[in-house]
Amino acid sequence: MLIDNVKTEILTTVESACQNRFGQKPEGLKLGYPPQVELGDFTIECFPLAKQFRQNPAQIAQAIAAEIEPSESIQAVRAVGPYLNVKVYNRTLFGGVCDEIVRQGESLGRSNMGQGQRVMVEYLSPNTNKPLHLGHIRNGVLGMGVSKLLDATGHTVIKANLVNDRGVHICKSMLAWRKWGNRETPETAGIKGDHFVGEWYVRYAQEEEKHPDIEQETQIMLRKWESGDPETRKLWEMMNGWVYSGFAETYQKLGLEFDAFYYESHTYNLGKDLIQTGLDKGAFVKVADGAVIAKLPVDEFGTQRDGSQKVETLLRSDGTSVYITQDLGTAKMKFDEHQLNRSIYVVGSEQNYHFQCLFKLLDMLGLEWASGCYHLSYGMVNLPEGRMKSREGTVIDADDLIEEMIQLAADEIRGRDAEGRLSDEEIQKRAFAIGLSAIKFYLLRVRPELTINFDPKESISFDGFTGPYCQYAYARCASILRRAETEDLTSVEPDFSLLGHEEELQLIRALIQFPEVVEEAARDLSPARICNHLFTVAQTVNQFYHKHPVLAAESPPLIKARLALINASAVVIKKALALLGIETLEEM
RNA sequence: GCGCCCGUAGCUCAGCUGGAUAGAGCACCUGACUUCUAAUCAGGUGGUCGCAGGUUCGAACCCUGCCGGGCGUGCCA
Numbered sequence: 268m269l270i271d272n273v274k275t276e277i278l279t280t281v282e283s284a285c286q287n288r289f290g291q292k293p294e295g296l297k298l299g300y301p302p303q304v305e306l307g308d309f310t311i312e313c314f315p316l317a318k319q320f321r322q323n324p325a326q327i328a329q330a331i332a333a334e335i336e337p338s339e340s341i342q343a344v345r346a347v348g349p350y351l352n353v354k355v356y357n358r359t360l361f362g363g364v365c366d367e368i369v370r371q372g373e374s375l376g377r378s379n380m381g382q383g384q385r386v387m388v389e390y391l392s393p394n395t396n397k398p399l400h401l402g403h404i405r406n407g408v409l410g411m412g413v414s415k416l417l418d419a420t421g422h423t424v425i426k427a428n429l430v431n432d433r434g435v436h437i438c439k440s441m442l443a444w445r446k447w448g449n450r451e452t453p454e455t456a457g458i459k460g461d462h463f464v465g466e467w468y469v470r471y472a473q474e475e476e477k478h479p480d481i482e483q484e485t486q487i488m489l490r491k492w493e494s495g496d497p498e499t500r501k502l503w504e505m506m507n508g509w510v511y512s513g514f515a516e517t518y519q520k521l522g523l524e525f526d527a528f529y530y531e532s533h534t535y536n537l538g539k540d541l542i543q544t545g546l547d548k549g550a551f552v553k554v555a556d557g558a559v560i561a562k563l564p565v566d567e568f569g570t571q572r573d574g575s576q577k578v579e580t581l582l583r584s585d586g587t588s589v590y591i592t593q594d595l596g597t598a599k600m601k602f603d604e605h606q607l608n609r610s611i612y613v614v615g616s617e618q619n620y621h622f623q624c625l626f627k628l629l630d631m632l633g634l635e636w637a638s639g640c641y642h643l644s645y646g647m648v649n650l651p652e653g654r655m656k657s658r659e660g661t662v663i664d665a666d667d668l669i670e671e672m673i674q675l676a677a678d679e680i681r682g683r684d685a686e687g688r689l690s691d692e693e694i695q696k697r698a699f700a701i702g703l704s705a706i707k708f709y710l711l712r713v714r715p716e717l718t719i720n721f722d723p724k725e726s727i728s729f730d731g732f733t734g735p736y737c738q739y740a741y742a743r744c745a746s747i748l749r750r751a752e753t754e755d756l757t758s759v760e761p762d763f764s765l766l767g768h769e770e771e772l773q774l775i776r777a778l779i780q781f782p783e784v785v786e787e788a789a790r791d792l793s794p795a796r797i798c799n800h801l802f803t804v805a806q807t808v809n810q811f812y813h814k815h816p817v818l819a820a821e822s823p824p825l826i827k828a829r830l831a832l833i834n835a836s837a838v839v840i841k842k843a844l845a846l847l848g849i850e851t852l853e854e855m
Numbered sequence: 856g857c858g859c860c861c862g863u864a865g866c867u868c869a870g871c872u873g874g875a876u877a878g879a880g881c882a883c884c885u886g887a888c889u890u891c892u893a894a895u896c897a898g899g900u901g902g903u904c905g906c907a908g909g910u911u912c913g914a915a916c917c918c919u920g921c922c923g924g925g926c927g928u929g930c931c932a
Binding site for chain 1: 895
């Protein structure tokens with residue numbers, strides 16, 4: 268029997284009991300879970316009924332419980348204080364849930380919550396003048412995680428990367444390379460393309476300290492770029508190409524995928540028509556010096572220091588665009604091109620104000636889709652020494668960190684493979700999966716808005732609330748299932764009524780809750796919810812593992828039942844890890 | 856000044872959107888490998904949920920005011 272059907276049966280049973288006892292249907296019934304498994308499998312609070320039936324909740328619970336007879340699936344309904352605790356027969360509970368989960372497999376947790384909803388998730392959005400750092404990794408795994416959650420819940424997701432490929436900062440690395448690069452390339456230098464370009468950006472900064480006048484050359488180059496000077500464009504394309512191939516490598520390692528790339532070199536002129544529309548409508552105003560501004564409502568934006576209303580510039584006095592101009596245009600383009608219902612921007616919290624303005628401006632323009640825009644803001648990633656600062660060289664490079672984590676994982680694997688049975692490839696494969704799991708889980712396990720203090724020492728720990736811990740729980744399940752295949756149990760039928768120990772009940776409960784957790788996580792755009800629940804499942808699996816033998820259980824029907832429970836647990840863990848972008852390993 | 860975010864055990868965080876005795880991990884003690892992988896498990900120590908009011912049958916959760924920290928705050932991105 269499907270667990271959803273059991274839940275429905277419980278609700279309808281309680282409803283008809285209310286009908287019999289109080290002569291009316293109850294309103295606002297919610298099915299929940301008791302705090303301890305000994306109390307039952309499901310619970311219904313009677314608080315909301317108190318008003319309706321004009322009695323205290325405990326009496327109502329008593330009355331309803333007395334009205335209910337056991338059924339084929341419902342074993343007992345007991346009133347405990349204001350709660351109605353429901354015990355479902357173990358054969359129904361375990362049998363139904365395990366069958367269902369194993370049958371669903373990969374598609375477990377899929378729902379139609381977002382049916383017909385088209386959502387764009389823009390994330391990562393790097394500059395092409397230097398390599399990615401730890402902050403980008405948080406952005407990337409969050410963007411990817413959210414995309415997977417939306418996809419799993421039936422949304423049509425378009426993952427977009429808005430590349431900042433133009434501007435002074437890009438010209439700086441171009442200029443430095445042209446002056447001192449001696450036609451070197453990433454290939455001849457043996458350096459990954461994005462790092463190579465990043466070195467020239469650093470070189471520029473060094474030279475600028477000695478010769479501040481090169482700033483003027485940068486400005487000249489920027490103007491040449493804007494006027495489409497073929498030589499400058501060629502250099503720009505070549506160097507950006509190096510960066511892209513470098514980025515692609517890092518994306519691949521992190522499992523980041525994109526359906527659409529937007530380049531600011533294409534979008535930076537967008538938005539001017541919207542500014543004109545705003546002027547025509549009277550939403551924006553042109554001030555004396557020629558700049559176009561918007562006045563921001565005081566109730567949402569507060570005031571300036573001097574108490575006057577806040578103002579945002581939309582066009583400079585010389586008529587050129589500012590950043591928010593193109594963002595307005597790009598926002599519209601996204602909706603036009605993809606018929607979006609929602610547009611999510613995964614961008615750090617330092618840009619909260621920017622997005623608050625952007626969305627308000629879209630609203631002031633009267634664009635009805637403005638309310639579909641959402642800034643998924645995430646906190647900074649700090650180091651134990653404080654904030655990452657490029658000028659102080661404290662930025663943690665993404666590729667370096669990944670490499671370091673893989674190495675640490677490899678050391679650990681070698682350490683536990685004393686006899687040296689594992690091939691180098693196998694060690695490498697496992698180290699990669701484990702190292703990345705450690706990084707991703709560490710960055711996803713807390714709510715996005717929280718600042719993370721990235722302690723390298725702590726992040727490499729595989730104890731406790733970590734990705735590797737969850738992977739290990741899976742590997743243990745896989746190991747049992749592998750061994751089970753070598754035993755002849757095909758003719759044995761599982762007897763789920765033999766299950767019911769505390770650990771088994773806790774485990775099945777965690778498995779039952781998984782689809783609900785996926786929906787909540789998608790609703791809240793919070794992969795951290797998946798991390799928390801996944802850890803609960805992994806922890807419960809480990810507790811069960813220690814206390815109750817599977818293959819050495821008392822009888823073959825019990826063995827089969829426990830195998831089914833382990834199998835279902837493995838499916839849930841694998842799916843949860845997949846939603847976080849983490850690989851599972853059959854052996855660790 | 857103003858806006859947004861954060862404040863729960865020594866540290867890092869959960870807390871199902873207002874319900875049963877506030878939970879995990881780390882750290883620190885004490886135990887468990889001839890038994891499906893000890894990257895594990897069991898037990899112990901540890902709380903004025905920043906403070907003060909308010910709403911409610913019921914508040915860590917909602918409202919108000921403070922305090923502390925972070926990020927921002929019109930022609931940068």
